[in-house]
Amino acid sequence: MVQIRWMGPKIGVQVSGVDVRKLDDASFAPIYQAWLDHNVMVVTGQDLTIDEFLAYSRRFGTISPHPSKSTRHPDYPEITLLGVNKFDADGKLNQAIYRRGAEGWHTDGAYDVEPFKATQLYGVAIPSVGGDTLFASGYAAYDALPQRLKDRLEGVLGGFTYGGRRNSTALLNPEDRDLPPSMHPIIRTHRETGRKSLYFDPGKILFVEGAEKAESDDLLNELEHFMIQPDGEYRHKWAKGDIVIWDNRCSYHMAAGDYPPDQDRIHWRVSIKDWPAQGRLAAE
Numbered sequence: 376m377v378q379i380r381w382m383g384p385k386i387g388v389q390v391s392g393v394d395v396r397k398l399d400d401a402s403f404a405p406i407y408q409a410w411l412d413h414n415v416m417v418v419t420g421q422d423l424t425i426d427e428f429l430a431y432s433r434r435f436g437t438i439s440p441h442p443s444k445s446t447r448h449p450d451y452p453e454i455t456l457l458g459v460n461k462f463d464a465d466g467k468l469n470q471a472i473y474r475r476g477a478e479g480w481h482t483d484g485a486y487d488v489e490p491f492k493a494t495q496l497y498g499v500a501i502p503s504v505g506g507d508t509l510f511a512s513g514y515a516a517y518d519a520l521p522q523r524l525k526d527r528l529e530g531v532l533g534g535f536t537y538g539g540r541r542n543s544t545a546l547l548n549p550e551d552r553d554l555p556p557s558m559h560p561i562i563r564t565h566r567e568t569g570r571k572s573l574y575f576d577p578g579k580i581l582f583v584e585g586a587e588k589a590e591s592d593d594l595l596n597e598l599e600h601f602m603i604q605p606d607g608e609y610r611h612k613w614a615k616g617d618i619v620i621w622d623n624r625c626s627y628h629m630a631a632g633d634y635p636p637d638q639d640r641i642h643w644r645v646s647i648k649d650w651p652a653q654g655r656l657a658a659e
């Protein structure tokens with residue numbers, strides 16, 4: 376029996392009792408809606424091949440290979456491998472792989488002209504302790520902004536790059552490191568829910584368009600404080616066979632990055648963009 380259970384008042388939903396290989400459109404519809412309503416969705420207890428994981432992922436949009444080419448699956452470029460090859464040839468722990476996603480709250484793909492709509496992970500190997508993923512709602516962050524900031528930022532764009540102000544580009548090939556910033560509204564209206572969220576990533580945003588540098592830096596520093604709100608968080612403790620998908624348009628996430636390095640923590644990961652305008656979008 377399919378069960379859909381809220382994990383927190385503002386973010387997180389868990390679906391159990393389904394086999395994602397066997398969902399028809401009618402049984403997928405409430406699952407997709409639950410994800411839209413709760414930003415982050417956990418589907419427990421799956422046993423998938425890569426092809427099955429890709430097929431299920433395509434129900435959410437178009438899979439887009441991640442720009443970090445060195446961490447792509449050698450046979451399936453659409454799959455990024457998390458936690459694989461975390462020791463260098465000399466036996467040293469590769470921090471960029473081990474702590475991937477753990478440097479701070481972020482949203483995936485803000486550096487792209489068309490940021491990823493969603494990211495989906497499948498738990499292949501889970502450590503005995505640690506290794507959680509933390510999530511927070513961008514809607515709750517927007518709701519918490521003082522009216523002064525809502526007014527200042529309505530209709531205003533931010534410039535985002537992969538490496539951001541810290542210029543952390545270790546996982547990118549050199550030729551992919553110096554792309555121009557992508558511009559996105561900082562107050563973002565979600566195409567599907569119609570709700571406003573704070574579209575923000577302190578590790579990727581460089582500037583607020585049209586603001587003097589001092590004001591831009593002040594705004595960025597101030598906005599960072601609104602990202603995480605009471606009741607707006609969900610912390611996922613992984614089990615093998617879990618699928619977790621998050622909506623990058625209206626949530627932030629971060630890996631805890633704290634598991635014992637001698638244990639495996641391996642996920643298959645896909646980055647998902649919206650359907651092309653000619654297809655599903657045009658039909659809506």
Ligand SMILES: O=C(O)CCC(=O)C(=O)O
Binds near residue numbers: 507
């Ligand atoms: O490994 C995790 O828990 C999440 C890492 C991350 O930020 C990502 O895959 O986008």
Ligand SMILES: [Fe+2]
Binds near residue numbers: 476481482483628
């Ligand atoms: Fe991420």
